[in-house]
Amino acid sequence: MRRLLMDTDPLGLNTYMCMIPLHSLGGNGTRSGPDIWGNPFYHQYLCIDDGNGEYICGGQDRSGGAFLPGSRGKATNDTWPSGENGACKQVDDQKCVDECVKNRVENKKRPWYQIPFGIDCQDxxxxxxxxxxxxxxxxxLPMGWFNRLW
Structure with missing residues (x-):
């Protein structure tokens, strides 16, 4: 029973995967162009509920060109989608995952950005x-974490 309690997230923090239309192309709903499954023209990023009614959001963007040779990746300054533009889906509720995602979002280092052979926002x-x-x-987990579970 104790292990089950350790796996829950009593602070209510959750991790969300969000989609909005591409900044450069615009659009309504979650994609640029038709808002249908299979349309790859959307910006995808992560948000974490901070437990105080706010969200910490971020992802991967480019500092220059998107296609060959690509450009240095840069952190995005994303926000929780508003109105009809965008949507977020809860993808995890484990405290460990929330903290890990939060740390990765807040770390401004990003890999090389390139479509299709580099790392784009979805990747x-x-x-x-x-x-x-x-x-x-x-x-x-290291043994120290294992010992705390029991």
């Missing part, structure tokens, strides 16, 4: 979420 947000979830699995 970056998926990789951050997956790596944080993987690092927070019980079997990947």
């Amino acid at each position: 970056w947000s998926e990789e951050v979420l997956e790596s944080c979830q993987k690092s927070c699995r019980t079997n990947n």
Whole structure:
């Protein structure tokens, strides 16, 4: 039972995956162009509920060109979507994942940005979420964390 309590997030923090139309192309809903599944023209980023009614959001952007050769990646200054533009979906509620994602969003270092062979906003947000979830699995934690679970 104690382990189950440790896996919950009593502060109510949650991790969300968000989508908005591309800044450069505009649009309504969650994508630039038709708001339908399969349309790849959208900006994707992560938000974390800070427990005080606010959200910490961020992702990957480019400092120059998007296509060959690409450009240095840079952190975005995203916000929770408002009105009809954008949507967020809760993707995790584990405290460890929330903290990991928050740290990655707040760290302003980003990889090289390039479409299609580099890391774009969609790749970056998926990789951050997956790596944080993987690092927070019980079997990947150092023994000190394991001992605190029991």
